[in-house]
Amino acid sequence: MAPHESINHSETNKPKPFELFLLDPDQKKIEEKIYAGMSNTSDFILNKEDHTLGNLLAEYLKRHPKVLMCGYKVAHPNVPEVLIRVQTDGTIQPKEALLSVCKQLIASYGHLAREFTREYELRKMVSAGNQDQNNTGGY
DSSP states (O other), X not given: OOTTOOOOGGGSSOOOGGGGTSOOTTOOSEEEEEOTTSTTEEEEXXXXXXXXHHHHHHHHHHHSTTEEEEEEEESOTTSOEEEEEEEEOSSSOXXXXXXXXXXXXXXXXXXXXXXXXXXXXXXXXXXXXXHHHHHTTTO
């Protein structure tokens, strides 16, 4: 670096925006590691994710009847990686609990999207009807 060039110190450690969500070519979205410290326990590493998905999954996993314990952490804000630890009662594997919760959330958010779209379209029709009525003087 030339002596006259300055460094923007606020961005020296900041990852590029696309590095926060695009997987590397050899990187998996989710990895499972069996946790030897407790029975029926796995750690799931979610690559290129943050508190949004980590908290959502952890909260729903805690509600699962076969899950004894669940927690998550994000090690550092500049590292887009979430670790979720899940312990089950042994009747199902932690991976099965995670898959069950993911399917439940996909169904719930699919329903929410359909309801939102339906309400939006209804409001558009009502709004268009009101505009037509105003343009014709109410006749």
